[in-house]
Amino acid sequence: MLLTLLTHQWKADVRSSVFQKGLALNIIMGLLILYFGGIFLFLGFNIDDILLKVFPSQDPVAVFNGGMLYYFLMDLFFRFMLQEMPVLAVQPYLHLPVGKNRLVHFVLVKSVFSFLNVLPLLFMVPFMVSAVVPAYGAGVASVWLLALVALTLFNNFVLLYFKRQLAAKPLYTLAFGVVVSAVMLLDYFDLLSLNVASRAAFGQLLLQPWLVAVPLLLVAVAYTFNFRFLKEHTYPEELQVRKATKVSGSNIAFLSRFGEIGKLIELELKLIWRNKRPKSTLVMSAFILFYGVIFYKEPYMDGYAMLIFVGLMMTGMAMFSYGQFVPGWQSTHFDALLTQRISIYQFLKAKYWMFLAVTLFAYLITLPYGLLGYKILIINTVALLYNIGVNVFIIFYFSAYNTSRLDLSRGSAFNWQGVGASKFVMMLPLIIIPLLIYMPFGLMDVPYVGLATIGGLGLLGLIFQKQLLQWSARWFMKHKYKLATGFRQSE
Structure with missing residues (x-):
């Protein structure tokens, strides 16, 4: 048998x-x-x-x-x-x-x-x-x-x-x-x-x-x-399968293994590849990976706060820069998206796994910096956990307020369309909250306890990611009609 x-x-x-x-x-x-x-x-x-x-x-x-x-x-x-x-x-x-x-x-x-x-x-x-x-x-x-x-x-x-x-x-x-x-x-x-x-x-x-x-x-x-x-x-x-919602189109072979979520990720990847704005946004965020060349030297190596900031930016910048415009990337067809048999949970889950993949990839790229000191490797690992366990859900929270329509055919350089005060407000907690969490431990001279606390919060977010995604979907549902109205009115 x-x-x-x-x-x-x-x-x-x-x-x-x-x-x-x-x-x-x-x-x-x-x-x-x-x-x-x-x-x-x-x-x-x-x-x-x-x-x-x-x-x-x-x-x-x-x-x-x-x-x-x-x-x-x-x-x-x-x-x-x-x-x-x-x-x-x-x-x-x-x-x-x-x-x-x-x-x-x-x-x-x-x-x-x-x-x-x-x-x-x-x-x-x-x-x-x-x-x-x-x-x-x-x-x-x-x-x-x-x-x-x-x-x-x-x-x-x-x-x-x-x-x-x-x-x-x-x-x-x-x-x-x-x-x-x-x-x-x-x-x-x-x-x-x-x-x-x-x-x-x-x-x-x-x-x-x-x-x-x-x-x-x-x-x-x-x-x-x-x-x-x-x-x-x-x-x-x-083993009875729930009534599944359908998403059309899937040509990237390995994404087919992940069902409807894989198809949504494939559509997102096609959107990025075929349009200037999302593509240039990700390309420009890749330059942040060279932050280590600037900061991984004296006197920054003696402390921890600056290294935490650098770790968060290097592992999470692609997610930050792309995520600050969610769901604006779909603004031109947002009304059509609402009519499809796609749940908000599926929509956010697809973006979650895409963010997780790109953040993990950025972390792997930064691993050679660990040769400069084990402290860098530990801090970047903590930053990775916090980004994919906490920051991604902060992005989803603020995405419900993103009502600016985007022209995807224009590049991101010197393009301020969709950029406003709300984007800068969203970026602040992504960086400041982990630094505030670390601050009391740094003052008590127990830095690794502070790092463990930040990493532990990220690990909790990973463990309860399903529940957090469900909460994010409910929050998004409350604002979907405001988003649709905003996308119709803004140019």
């Missing part, structure tokens, strides 16, 4: 229009995977020499073990941002003599082969061969690697479980995030040393290999929770 399900999944993927239209994209993604895979392989075979140079008086294996808990905490964060939910069209199988348990097991086992699970092996296995095997033997090294793989899968199943709980029981996910944040804060205040705990745990594993049973048990528990949750939600009455 497993082979049959795999065959069906393979045929569904290969025969889909998404696969056929996105062949070039798939080739590019394959090349990127090979590129980053090569980097990780090189790192894996040379990391023991690197650790010897950085920590000349310490055992490379012990240093590596000391960083494992930090790695798995970072892994949780990136999985929350990037990991997709494994899915299977279950309905066609429910009336067939196929056990529900088998269907659920297939969905869960399918997630094991995620790129996020395979990538760590590209540096863990070479490090095991080059450093752990010579010191402890092949048998113990294999058990050590098995423990790391088990913890990777534990992260996989834990994140899948809490992301599934996010819609129905967001407090569960919030509690999980609070626990992870608390552990990191305890480490910061030296109440709990993750480095010492990590060295002790994985070092003990090398001395007593039977302890591999602990991570294996954790995987089994996480798998069981996922299994029970999925099994309880695969009844036909729970």
